[in-house]
Amino acid sequence: MLAGWLCAGAAARPNIVLILADDLGAHDLACYGADLHETPHLDRLAREGVRFTQAYAASTVCSPTRASLLTGKHPARLHITIWAEGSLAGPQNRALLQGASLHDLPHTETTIAKHLQSAGYLTALVGKWHLGGAGHFPEVHGFDVNIGGTHWGAPNTFFWPYRGGFGAGGEFRYVPHLEFGQPGEYLTDRLTDEALRVIDRAAADRKPFFLYLAHHAPHTPIEAKPADVAYFEKKLRPGLNHRNATYAAMVKSLDESVGRVLARLAERRLERDTLVVFASDNGGYLGTDRRQSVPVTTNAPLRSGKGSLYEGGLRVPLIVKWPGVTPAGQASAEPVVLTDLFRTFAGAAQLADLARAPGDGLDLAPALHDPAARLGRDTFFFHYPHYYHAPPSTPASAVREGDWKLVEYFEGGRLELFNLRDDPGEARDLARQEPAKAAHMRSKLAAWRESVGASLPTPNPNFRPAKK
Numbered sequence: 001m002l003a004g005w006l007c008a009g010a011a012a013r014p015n016i017v018l019i020l021a022d023d024l025g026a027h028d029l030a031c032y033g034a035d036l037h038e039t040p041h042l043d044r045l046a047r048e049g050v051r052f053t054q055a056y057a058a059s060t061v062c063s064p065t066r067a068s069l070l071t072g073k074h075p076a077r078l079h080i081t082i083w084a085e086g087s088l089a090g091p092q093n094r095a096l097l098q099g100a101s102l103h104d105l106p107h108t109e110t111t112i113a114k115h116l117q118s119a120g121y122l123t124a125l126v127g128k129w130h131l132g133g134a135g136h137f138p139e140v141h142g143f144d145v146n147i148g149g150t151h152w153g154a155p156n157t158f159f160w161p162y163r164g165g166f167g168a169g170g171e172f173r174y175v176p177h178l179e180f181g182q183p184g185e186y187l188t189d190r191l192t193d194e195a196l197r198v199i200d201r202a203a204a205d206r207k208p209f210f211l212y213l214a215h216h217a218p219h220t221p222i223e224a225k226p227a228d229v230a231y232f233e234k235k236l237r238p239g240l241n242h243r244n245a246t247y248a249a250m251v252k253s254l255d256e257s258v259g260r261v262l263a264r265l266a267e268r269r270l271e272r273d274t275l276v277v278f279a280s281d282n283g284g285y286l287g288t289d290r291r292q293s294v295p296v297t298t299n300a301p302l303r304s305g306k307g308s309l310y311e312g313g314l315r316v317p318l319i320v321k322w323p324g325v326t327p328a329g330q331a332s333a334e335p336v337v338l339t340d341l342f343r344t345f346a347g348a349a350q351l352a353d354l355a356r357a358p359g360d361g362l363d364l365a366p367a368l369h370d371p372a373a374r375l376g377r378d379t380f381f382f383h384y385p386h387y388y389h390a391p392p393s394t395p396a397s398a399v400r401e402g403d404w405k406l407v408e409y410f411e412g413g414r415l416e417l418f419n420l421r422d423d424p425g426e427a428r429d430l431a432r433q434e435p436a437k438a439a440h441m442r443s444k445l446a447a448w449r450e451s452v453g454a455s456l457p458t459p460n461p462n463f464r465p466a467k468k
């Protein structure tokens with residue numbers, strides 16, 4: 001079966017480049033309909049590969065998606081359901097205590113990097129890690145090279161020297177390995193420089209490589225190069241969906257990074273031997289940042305954003321180019337989830353046993369070969385037993401089955417039911433109109449939670465509702 005995908009001319013053991021953006025929304029790229037933003041390099045990647053129009057992150061926030069795509073397991077099965085720092089947060093004065101979530105990716109988990117390393121790949125993480133403390137850094141989880149990866153989820157600043165007191169608590173943060181920079185240097189550019197060094201090194205060694213370029217952009221702090229910000233400020237006009245010029249400038253730098261990586265692959269004559277994947281770890285963030293008055297981004301026409309189980313929190317861009325496998329310029333409407341990357345990469349590297357082993361994802365090869373192909377999976381589960389601040393949300397799980405989606409809120413057990421085909425913006429709750437459908441999906445969701453041992457929120461005995 002696997003050989004069938006490869007006979008079209010794909011490299012026997014391709015290099016794998018995964019470029020992951022942080023908090024980039026489903027409609028933040030021009031090729032996904034963004035109006036203010038300009039993303040010519042990513043648009044070209046989409047023209048040369050396959051663009052998925054219903055790709056899901058494994059979670060609505062950072063760390064769980066990252067853990068899931070590296071291990072091929074659902075975040076609820078891993079017990080990593082909130083970002084690392086969030087797992088340490090104490091009780092709030094809320095009706096529920098959040099579900100337990102691990103801070104560190106356990107050593108018992110074997111990442112795709114570890115498997116690829118064992119298979120002879122040079123493996124490198126450049127950028128954001130966010131999967132645990134020093135004993136759980138990328139070096140421990142199968143990466144030969146770690147440039148910048150720490151337990152932190154965001155830098156203090158995007159400008160060199162990338163260090164200083166972070167947020168209200170003033171915790172001192174820094175990005176290791178980037179000390180020798182210069183004033184004005186911008187983090188997205190610098191991480192790209194480091195990624196190009198990885199490509200050069202692998203090319204010199206004639207080794208296959210796995211490059212996980214995990215950009216911090218366009219996560220907060222919303223900071224960009226002044227000339228780019230000025231350019232997008234001039235482009236702002238009434239009626240645009242996207243209204244944050246600084247964010248648009250961050251997305252521009254991200255796009256330039258992709259362009260530089262693709263150019264370097266071509267320069268080193270590695271283009272035809274390299275599987276390139278671009279994605280984001282969760283939906284766009286709808287809050288405001290620091291002194292800015294406009295929201296960071298919008299996921300319209302999808303509802304809500306990061307931290308929510310509505311589609312705006314879960315849906316992300318996903319573009320894949322695999323010479324010899326993916327046809328050019330096609331879109332796939334097949335629902336997929338980033339957990340699938342584990343098996344997809346395993347299959348690409350001809351780790352056939354791994355690609356077939358039990359897990360929560362699928363090998364996307366059939367959909368990459370033929371974007372019209374169906375993968376035979378119609379059910380997706382999401383679990384976020386935590387509160388979120390902007391916009392506010394309460395602990396919930398969700399299940400999508402075909403065109404239907406049910407969201408179950410743990411505060412009071414409220415249900416919402418949507419038909420995503422008729423109502424992709426999740427504006428019409430059909431739970432009361434379709435009680436049998438809602439009940440069926442709720443019991444399916446409960447059975448799934450039980451099967452993966454999902455951590456659940458519990459009643460907060462110290463909760464004192466605010467007086468009205």
Ligand SMILES: [Ca+2]
Nearest residue numbers: 022023062281
């Ligand atoms: Ca994120």
